[in-house]
Amino acid sequence: MSLPYFDAAAVRAAAPWPTAVAALERALADGVDPELDSPRLFSPAPGGEFLLMPAQGVSYSGVKALTVAPGNPARGLEKIQGIYLLIDSDTLAPLATMDGTELTAIRTPATTLMAVKHILAAAPERETKEDPQVLVFGAGIQALNHLRAAHAVLPGARFAVVGQRPERVQSLIGTLAAEGIEVRAGSTADVPEADVILCATSSRTPLFDGGMVAEGAVVAAVGQHGLDAREVDAALVLRSDVVVEGRASALREAGDLIPARSAEEWASIHPLNLQELVAGKLERTPGKPCLYAGVGMAWEDLVTAAVVYEGGTRE
Template sequence: MTSLPYFDADEIRSALPYTTAIAAITAGLRSGVDPECDSPRLFSAAPGGEFLLMPAQGSEFSGVKALTVAPQNPARNLAKIQGVYILYSSDTLAPVAVLEGASLTAIRTPAVTLTAVSHLAAAAPGLTPQAPLVLVYGAGVQAAGHIRAARAVFPAARFAVIGRSPERVTALCAEFPKLDIADYGAMPETAVSAADIILCTTSACAPLFDGSLVRETAIVAAVGTHGRDLREVDDVLVRRSDVVVEGRASAARENGNLATALTEADWAAPTAPRNLRELVSGEVTRRTGRPALYTGVGMSWEDLICAAAVFSAAEQSTRR
C-alpha cells in the first residue's frame, strides 16, 4: 500500500467551512442517504473512558471513525475526544485517506444541527425572524462551533450564552469580539423565554430549563448529550413540540431527551418523530402553537459525508 494522504485539523477546517458541510449534508439526504439504514455506533471500554467506532457505507466512499472519549481529560487541559477517520473506496474497499477525527466531529455536529434548524425554520415561514435571538447553552468546542454554524445560516443573528463556568463563558465570548454575545447566566429564565432559537451543546445529565418557558414559535436543538440516562430538555418540551430526530432507530436506542417521553408504541406509531431525511425533503409540517425540537446523538453517515467532502475537495484541487 502506498502512503495515504492525511488531513490534519487545519486542512479539514479549510476544506469544510460550515456552508460547505451544511450543503453536503443536505445534498446527501436529498440524494438517497437514509438515516434509518445507518450502522449502530460501537462502544467499548477503554482505560479511563471508552472507544467509539462509527462505520458507514456509501456508493462512492465508505468509512469508519475511531475515537476515544476521555471524560477526565478536560480537567487536565486535554481533549475529551480524540481519534481518526479512515475513508475507503466503496468500489475496492481500499483505504484512500485518513482524517483527524476530533476536528471532523467539531464541524459535522454543528453542521447537522443547523441543517435541521434551517429546515425547521423554512417549514414555518415567518415564525423565525431574519435576526433571531440565538441562545447557546454551553461554552466549549461545540458551543463555539454552533455559533459559527448559526452565523453561516442566520448572518444577522444575535447571540446569548449560558454556561456553568464564568471563566469559560468569558473565553467563549472573547472568540467572537464583534458579536457582543450576552452572558445570561444570571437570568436564564428570561433568556429562554425570549430566544427564537435555543442550541443545547452541553454534557448535562438533567434538563437545562423548564420546557414550558420556550416560546411557541421557537426552535430548540438538543445535541450535546449521548445516552438514555443523559438529557438536556424535559418531557414538558418534548410533549408540546413538533419533534425531529436524526434517525428514529438511533434516537430510540440512544437519545435520553426522548427516553421517558416516548414509549416503544410511540416509536412504532405513524405519529413517531420524523427524521432528517424527511425534514430536508419537505415532509415535515409544523403545527400552530407548538415549538419545534430537533435532538440528535451523532450518526455515522454524517461523518462519512463530511469526510468525503474534504477528500473530494482535495482531489479537485489537485486536478487544477
Template sequence: MNLPYFDAAAVRSAAPWMTAIAALEHALLDGVDPEEDSPRLFSPAPGGEFLLMPSSGRRYSGVKALTVAPGNPARGLEKIQGVYILFDSDTLAPLATMDGNELTAIRTPAITLLAVKDILASAPGRTTAAGQVLVFGTGIQALNHLRAAHAVLPEAGLACVGRRTDRVAALIGQLASEGIEVRAGSDADVPEAEVVICATSSSTPLFDGALVAPGAVVAAVGQHGLDAREVDFQLVLRSDVVVEGRASAMREAGDLIPARSKEDWESIRPANLRDLVKGEFSRSPDKPCLYAGVGMAWEDLVTAAVVYEGGNRS
C-alpha cells in the same frame, strides 16, 4: 502505502460551514436514509472504551475510530481522541485519514444548523430568519454552533449561557476576535429566544421547558446516551419533534426515550432529517419544535468526503 493525513487545520479549511451544510443536505436529497445508517459500536479499552462509527456510500465508505478516556481531563488530556479513515467503496482501498475530533466538531454544528434552518422555514409564513439564538455550553461544540449559527443566520443576535463566567467570557472573546458578536446570556433569555441550542454534557435539564415560546426551535445535541438530559420531559411532551434518525434516537436519545413509551414513539413516528429536507414535515403553529440529535456515522462520511475532495483540489 503513503496515505494523506488531514490534520485539524486542514479539515477546517476544506469544510467551511455552508459547504458542509450543503453537502449534508444534498446527501439526504440524493438518497441517504438515516434509518439505514450503521449503529455506533462500543468496545472496552484500557481506562475507557473504543467508539467505532462505520458508514458506507456509493463512492466512499469510512469509519471513525475514537477512544473515550474519562480520566484524561484530570491529566490535562482530551477525553475523546480519534481518527477517521476514508475508503474507496469500489475497491475498499484506504484513501485518507483525518483528525476525527475536528471532523466531529464540524459535522455536528453543520447538521444542527441544517435542521434548524429547515425547521424555521417549515413554519407557515416563515423564512429561515431568526431573531435571537441562545446557545448553552462553553466547549468546542458550543463555540462551533455559534460560528455555524452566525454563518447560517447572519441577522440573528447570538448569546451564550454557561455555568462558569470565565469560560463564557473566553468564548465571547474568541468569537469577537473573529468578528462574531456574542453576549453573555442566562436561562432568563429562553422565553425570548427563537432558537435554543443545547451543546453541553449535562445529565440534568438546562432550563424549564415551560419557558420555551410557541414557535421557537430547540436543538438538543450535546451528547448521546440514556443519561443525557439537556431538556425536560415537559418540553418533549409539548413540542413537535424532529430526530436525525428514528432508529438512532430510540437507541440513544436520553432526552426523548423516557418521556413517552416505546409504543407512543412508534405511533408518533417523528420526522427524521430526510423527511425534513424533503419538505415532508409540517409544524404545529402553537407548539415549539424540538430537534434531538445524537450524532450519526453517515454525517461523518459525508463531511470526510468534502474534506478529501476539497483537499485534493487545493
C-alpha cells in the same frame, strides 16, 4: 506509499459551514437514508469509552474511531478525540486518514444548523423573524462551533451563550469577537425570549425548565447520547413537535426522548427524520415549539470526510 493525512487545519479549511451544510443536504436529497445508518459501536476504555462509527456509500465508505473521556474538560483537554479512515467503496482500499476530532467538531454543528434552518423555514409566517435570538448552552468546542455555524447559516441572528464556568464563557466570547462574531453572556432567564436554543453540553440532566420555552421556538438537543443522559426535560418534549436525526438511532440513544414517551409510543408517533425534513415534509403546529434531537450519526462523518478528501489539501 503512506496514506495522505488531513490534519485539523486541513479538515477545517476544506469544510466551511455553508459547504458542509450543503453537502449534508445534497446527500439526503440524493437518497441517503438515516434509518439505514450503521449503529454506533461502544466498548469500555480507561476513564471513558471507545466509539467506532462505520458507514458505507456508493463511492466512499469509512470508519471513525473515537475515545470519549468525560473527565477531560475539567483538565483542559478535549472530551472526544479520534481519527477517521476513508475507504474506496469499490476496492475497500484505504484512501486517507484525517483528524476525527475536528471532523466531529464540524459535522455536528453543520447537521444541527441544517436541521434548524429547515425547521425555521417550516414555521408559520407569523412566527418567523429576520433577527432570531439564538441561545447556546455550553462553552466547549461544540458550543463554539455551533455559534460559528449559526452565524454562517442564520444571517442577522443575535447570540448569547450560557455556561457553568464564567471563565470559559468569557474565553469563548473573546475567541468569537476576534472572528467578528458578537456574543453576549446569557443565563437561563433568556430562555423565554430565545427563538432558537442550541444545547451542546455534557450535562446529563435537563438544562432548563421546558415550560419556559416560547411558543414557536426551535430547540436542538445535540450534546449528549445515551438513554441515561438528557439536556431537555419531558415537559418540553411533550409540548413540542419533534424531529430526529433517525428514528432508529433515536430509539437507541436519544435520552432526551425516551423518558418522555416509551419506544412504543415513539414508534406510533413516527417523528420525521432528517431526510424527510430536508424533503419539506415538516408541518409545524402553530404555537408549539419544535425539538430537534440528535445523537450524531456515521453517515454525516462520511459525507463530511468526502468533502475534505475531494477538496482539501493533504499531507
